Amino acid sequence: MKLYPRQRHRVLQVVTKLVIPFVLMFGLYVQFHGDYGPGGGFQAGVIFASAFILHGLIFGLKRTRDVLSPTVLRFMMASGVLLYAGTGLVTMLFGGELLNYSVLAHEPTHGQHWGIFAVELGVGITVTGVMITLFYGFASKR
């Protein structure tokens, strides 16, 4: 009788299902709390991606691809960089230098806050996309 991984790794699968929401939450926390504690877009992207990679390891690549298709990932990879560079262009439209966020709002520190938020979000989206793409690339080739 052929044993499918579904039956082989029941404990791992249950534990994974329990863990994944917390990993995603922690990723978001690291992303949006980077102003106050350690962390930021890059680390958050990696943590966020690791949740999907864990899902892929335990449940198989096929099901992870159903959740997050490679096409979506490609959009994510590009849109993060575009968000970052776009923020720079918007600051120029507002009359400042490239990536000088102070011009984004009346209060310079508010502008900085918005700018850093957008830029870190861009980094996070790109890193998430690239990391999961790397994993898909390796895992689908065997």
Place this chain on the structure above:
Amino acid sequence: MDTLIVLVLLTFLAITAIGIIVLRDLLGAVILLGLYSLTAAGAFVVMDAVDVAFTEAAVGAGISTILFLGALSFTKHEQKPRGHDSWVALIFVVVTGGLLIYGTLDMPHYGSPDSPSQTHPELAVRYVQESGSEVGPPNIVTSVLASYRGYDTLGETVVVFAAGVAVLSLLGLRRRRPEDEAPEDAPGDIPAADPQDNPRRNV
């Protein structure tokens, strides 16, 4: 006390590195690589570089271990024994390593009062004192990375993007529907999970 902890961690690092070199079992070597990164992250924490430690733990211990495991699934788990020892390679490695060590001799010692950041403190003092009113976030690292050095981070993001594009073009994600070929079992099954159940693997 800090010095003692750092010494222990660095000794651990050296032992792990030697273990990686000696080990023939590639799976074990990959696990040791993860351990190496985790130990390095611990050392960074002791040196108060929490952001760096965070990145090292997430990327070095987490993602790259997974990617190495993925790469392992292309190949056998045992390193091929080399018939001969290459002296040329040894000489190259010794010379390169010697050059690297020679390069570190010019660097200031850790925490040395003569280091450039101590003798020219204007920039660091500016960041520490002014970033709160100029940029805002209490975490100065974030202010420097995202605002003061926004260009650098933009470049880094583009590098990450380029790496993703490079992998896409080298390994290529197939366009066909995944159920045609995506294996039913998870890639994580390969390493040690259940070798006797999986005759396709060379374990």
